[in-house]
Amino acid sequence: xxxxxxxxxxxxxxxxxxxxxxxxxxxxxxxxxxxxxxxxxxxxxxxxxxxxxxxxxxxxxxxxxxxxxxxxxxxxxxxxxxxxxxxxxxxxxxxxxxxxxxxxxxxxxxxxxxxxxxxxxxxxxxxxxxxxxxxxxxxxxxxxxxxxxxxxxxxxxxxxxxxxxxxxxxxxxxxxxxxxxxxxxxxxxxxxxxxxxxxxxxxxxxxxxxxxxxxxxxxxxxxxxxxxxxxxx
Amino acid sequence: xxxxxxxxxxxxxxxxxxxxxxxxxxxxxxxxxxxxxxxxxxxxxxxxxxxxxxxxxxxxxxxxxxxxxxxxxxxxxxxxxxxxxxxxxxxxxxxxxxxxxxxxxxxxxxxxxxxxxxxxxxxxxxxxxxxxxxxxxxxxxxxxxxxxxxxxxxxxxxxxxxxxxxxxxxxxxxxxxxxxxxxxxxxxxxxxxxxxxxxxxxxxxxxxxxxxxxxxxxxxxxxxxxxxxxxxx
DNA sequence: CCAAAAGTGTTCACGGTACACCCATGC
DNA sequence: GCATGGGTGTACCGTGAACACTTTTGG
Numbered sequence: 001x002x003x004x005x006x007x008x009x010x011x012x013x014x015x016x017x018x019x020x021x022x023x024x025x026x027x028x029x030x031x032x033x034x035x036x037x038x039x040x041x042x043x044x045x046x047x048x049x050x051x052x053x054x055x056x057x058x059x060x061x062x063x064x065x066x067x068x069x070x071x072x073x074x075x076x077x078x079x080x081x082x083x084x085x086x087x088x089x090x091x092x093x094x095x096x097x098x099x100x101x102x103x104x105x106x107x108x109x110x111x112x113x114x115x116x117x118x119x120x121x122x123x124x125x126x127x128x129x130x131x132x133x134x135x136x137x138x139x140x141x142x143x144x145x146x147x148x149x150x151x152x153x154x155x156x157x158x159x160x161x162x163x164x165x166x167x168x169x170x171x172x173x174x175x176x177x178x179x180x181x182x183x184x185x186x187x188x189x190x191x192x193x194x195x196x197x198x199x200x201x202x203x204x205x206x207x208x209x210x211x212x213x214x215x216x217x218x219x220x221x222x223x224x225x226x227x228x229x230x231x232x233x
Numbered sequence: 234x235x236x237x238x239x240x241x242x243x244x245x246x247x248x249x250x251x252x253x254x255x256x257x258x259x260x261x262x263x264x265x266x267x268x269x270x271x272x273x274x275x276x277x278x279x280x281x282x283x284x285x286x287x288x289x290x291x292x293x294x295x296x297x298x299x300x301x302x303x304x305x306x307x308x309x310x311x312x313x314x315x316x317x318x319x320x321x322x323x324x325x326x327x328x329x330x331x332x333x334x335x336x337x338x339x340x341x342x343x344x345x346x347x348x349x350x351x352x353x354x355x356x357x358x359x360x361x362x363x364x365x366x367x368x369x370x371x372x373x374x375x376x377x378x379x380x381x382x383x384x385x386x387x388x389x390x391x392x393x394x395x396x397x398x399x400x401x402x403x404x405x406x407x408x409x410x411x412x413x414x415x416x417x418x419x420x421x422x423x424x425x426x427x428x429x430x431x432x433x434x435x436x437x438x439x440x441x442x443x444x445x446x447x448x449x450x451x452x453x454x455x456x457x458x459x460x461x462x463x464x465x466x
Numbered sequence: 467c468c469a470a471a472a473g474t475g476t477t478c479a480c481g482g483t484a485c486a487c488c489c490a491t492g493c
Numbered sequence: 494g495c496a497t498g499g500g501t502g503t504a505c506c507g508t509g510a511a512c513a514c515t516t517t518t519g520g
Contacts, residue, residue, distance in 0.1 A: 003326050007288045008241040011329060055240045055327055059318035083316045083331050085292035093236050094288055096244060098316050098329075167499075184501070185483065208497040209490035400471075417474070418510065441470040442517035 014050030016142035031122040042132035072112030103158035165211035247283030249375035275365035305345030336391035398444035
């Protein structure tokens with residue numbers, strides 16, 4: 001059969017990028033990165049970073065390329081989410097989009113506006129504007145997936161600095177899961193997993209007792225998983 | 234931007250169809266449906282049912298159409314799995330494939346060979362032949378997903394007849410999870426969920442004490458979920 | 467009467483949850 | 494010295510896991 005016997009849909013990738021606003025104040029919240037569209041359709045509207053897949057690159061490569069081009073992001077956690085293919089999802093014609101979600105450390109990555117002067121901005125997930133195409137649906141699904149997966153995979157560390165306090169870790173989970181956790185139980189459970197390494201280093205410049213810093217030990221995690229360990233928050 | 238400025242990859246769907254061989258004997262096992270390819274590439278090899286997405290149908294529609302065309306299957310449980318897009322996965326050129334997995338009741342569905350004389354056959358998941366393209370990878374991922382999801386979603390009922398015994402239900406889980414379950418604990422847990430309706434009907438034609446038949450009550454399940462209930466085996 | 471599977475309760479160990487006070491630091 | 498978050502232990506309860514015998518039916 002000839003591959004070109006029928007017309008092919010266009011193929012795109014779109015990325016839902018999550019980040020924790022870790023400003024110096026104690027207020028943090030889960031944000032999503034949006035791009036202001038410069039071109040029709042939906043010119044001037046907010047949308048997910050993304051674009052068409054090149055004929056010689058894999059889907060993952062396309063997603064990473066778009067994140068680099070449109071937001072200056074490199075080396076982030078990235079995972080495929082779902083493929084959206086309703087025939088009328090793009091007014092220009094048939095476009096199927098493979099959606100990804102990404103987690104970034106805002107401490108490491110400064111988001112650059114895209115090269116072509118459209119702006120890139122963070123919005124709290126709960127206060128995002130109307131989005132172009134079916135991107136609202138995509139963000140909703142990505143957030144659901146994040147909420148589910150953060151509980152049984154150590155994804156959350158991708159959102160924090162390499163060195164973090166237990167309170168930062170706890171607040172991260174509280175923001176994603178949208179419910180409070182008990183401080184003593186949380187610490188007991190997390191430290192009991194033997195995944196975190198206590199550093200000889202304390203938090204700096206806070207107006208109260210400084211907290212100890214920890215880091216996530218990925219090697220130790222992988223070893224534990226091989227022995228049947230299951231991460232769970 | 235012109236949608237056709239660049240060449241588009243071809244877009245296909247492939248389906249991993251699982252079924253439980255429920256022959257009259259007590260031996261059941263998890264099977265996957267394969268198609269013998271009639272055309273190059275990989276002519277004569279076994280492969281997943283699937284084909285190219287038409288320009289005006291959704292991805293789900295394409296998957297259901299292919300299941301009907303290639304295996305005579307209708308009205309099955311179907312869920313998107315993952316999209317495979319490595320540039321070299323098809324020797325004919327760039328083909329991106331949206332993979333699905335399906336669960337069928339072998340009691341309800343007789344698999345018909347496809348119209349064009351290629352055969353369709355069930356193979357035990359653990360004894361499947363070499364497969365065309367990257368289909369081995371797709372089956373592996375589908376099986377992993379099934380093993381994970383069957384534990385926290387009531388998917389398993391899609392593999393059993395509408396009326397089933399608790400032992401059939403237990404054996405289904407044992408085959409999918411590949412580990413034995415304790416009979417008393419299993420019954421206590423399942424019945425305690427209040428999801429099954431005991432029927433006034435017994436198993437027929439067995440050479441030992443006849444077991445009671447049950448059915449899964451989906452409405453009751455949906456109501457419980459809304460109250461925060463979590464299915465778990 | 468024998469083979470084969472159905473059906474049925476209790477005990478124990480562990481992990482989840484609830485809960486309140488003192489400590490260290492910067493201002 | 495006071496405001497702010499850091500850090501710590503115990504008691505209770507519910508759920509998961511281990512475990513064996515009697516019942517029913519067909520052949």
